[in-house]
Amino acid sequence: MPVITVDGPKLTREQKSKLVKAITKVASEIIQLPESSIIVLIEERERDNVGVGGILLSDKD
């Protein structure tokens, strides 16, 4: 059942595959639940849609 959401920048297909694998592995070991029960959702958010300290990331580029 654990649902892990990664809200971050645009990723390559390879990065996504590695990220899902690695996060599932550590979560399974630490939470002590089978990998098969873990869902990872990736949210790729444009820099226009993220503000840190009151400024859009894209305005910091």
Added chain:
Amino acid sequence: MPVITVDGPKLTREQKSKLVKAITKVASEIIQLPESSIIVLIEERERDNVGVGGILLSDKD
């Protein structure tokens, strides 16, 4: 006020219309709040962005 988010696969316009209607109806009946107060948000997530058991859904296709 209930906000119901459906994070799932790509859907047709017709499926979305049916899904919103059906989920709002059952939620209204069970939670006992008027349908007008229920918001349904649909998140269509690419198979590249979903991992189950450490593997991207798109890698299982």
Added chain:
Amino acid sequence: MPVITVDGPKLTREQKSKLVKAITKVASEIIQLPESSIIVLIEERERDNVGVGGILLSDKD
């Protein structure tokens, strides 16, 4: 994989059981995925933690 989150008021155990069952059923039928693949997460939010139109729900009681 569909993950459906219901962010709403406090519910009884019976309501939760009914809600999970009913939402899973309609989602499975409309999205055409097996019920076994559908996860429903219930978030019970205090009226102090919900604002509609700029006013806390608990301030409207």
Added chain:
Amino acid sequence: MPVITVDGPKLTREQKSKLVKAITKVASEIIQLPESSIIVLIEERERDNVGVGGILLSDKD
């Protein structure tokens, strides 16, 4: 650390910039944490993907 997510309609770049700035300012003042610690995430949701009262917003247009 506060993470503020705005799930709403499509916005112009200018609106996003103003929104991030204004929300970060009021949140910082009221929560009494530095602006630098506040993250704002903007989710632009199509009217096809929002249901209010059981009807898609796009079906109300």
Added chain:
Amino acid sequence: MPVITVDGPKLTREQKSKLVKAITKVASEIIQLPESSIIVLIEERERDNVGVGGILLSDKD
């Protein structure tokens, strides 16, 4: 329809009331939607349940 979620520290009732009012006001003005359509959800997260830079906030106290 805009749903704004504030995921942050524990707040007093007064802070919540101010936060909901202020965020709804600026969002309504910038997004140009009526205040009545804006929902604010407050998520009060324990410092044990937040990690920044790999360390729990409560481990930084």
Added chain:
Amino acid sequence: MPVITVDGPKLTREQKSKLVKAITKVASEIIQLPESSIIVLIEERERDNVGVGGILLSDKD
């Protein structure tokens, strides 16, 4: 900016500390962003509030 949310079962303080550290490490390496920019939010959800396949986890105990 990456915000990673872990929605899962009740955890001990030690598990949380390990989980935040491990997830931040792998995410930083794969996404190639500094650990300091990564936020992990832990959501401990009661078994009464999770449904899998239409049945509450607590009804499966």
